[in-house]
Amino acid sequence: MDVVVDTDILSTFSKLNKPRLLSRLFRKSRILICPSVSAEIRTGAELGLLRLSYPPPFIPINLRVREKESSIEIRDAWKLGSGDSERLAVAKERKCLLLTNDRKVQKVADSISIDYLNLPMVLRELWVYRVMTKVKVGRLVDEIEIKDRIVIKNKEVIFR
Numbered sequence: 001m002d003v004v005v006d007t008d009i010l011s012t013f014s015k016l017n018k019p020r021l022l023s024r025l026f027r028k029s030r031i032l033i034c035p036s037v038s039a040e041i042r043t044g045a046e047l048g049l050l051r052l053s054y055p056p057p058f059i060p061i062n063l064r065v066r067e068k069e070s071s072i073e074i075r076d077a078w079k080l081g082s083g084d085s086e087r088l089a090v091a092k093e094r095k096c097l098l099l100t101n102d103r104k105v106q107k108v109a110d111s112i113s114i115d116y117l118n119l120p121m122v123l124r125e126l127w128v129y130r131v132m133t134k135v136k137v138g139r140l141v142d143e144i145e146i147k148d149r150i151v152i153k154n155k156e157v158i159f160r
Contacts, residue, residue: 002030004091006100007040007083009119012148014041015049016140022099023057024131025122029097033060034090036083067093078108088114119144120157134159 003026010033013019022031033041038060063071067089074092075085084105091098091114098109098116109116117125127137138159141152152158
């Protein structure tokens with residue numbers, strides 16, 4: 001199953017210079033980069049906040065006609081921004097797993113039967129699928145909180 005990644009999760013791993021952790025976790029999948037994510041990552045790179053690099057299996061994509069139509073339908077029905085509706089449309093139409101930290105997007109994904117993982121779930125999967133040990137994931141969590149300047153509130157999800 002292919003994976004559609006949002007800017008938040010991709011930039012978190014990019015700021016740490018560790019997007020390859022995602023490719024190792026989803027080693028049998030392509031990780032699709034929607035046009036809105038490409039644009040946001042490009043802006044972050046231009047501002048010097050992160051590196052612009054899409055190592056395989058990260059694949060920048062263009063939206064298909066049906067995905068554009070679906071994106072508009074999702075945007076209008078759920079009052080979402082174009083980037084969020086674009087990622088949801090691609091995940092829906094291509095039957096992909098969605099990586100997103102946005103709670104509203106997660107609610108919509110639940111409503112339209114799209115599987116997703118948020119950041120704590122991705123971090124959990126890293127040790128469950130033995131990409132990293134629990135101890136290393138704990139260090140990664142600390143590094144994310146420092147370098148990405150966020151607080152991961154539900155750490156219990158990661159380590160249970």
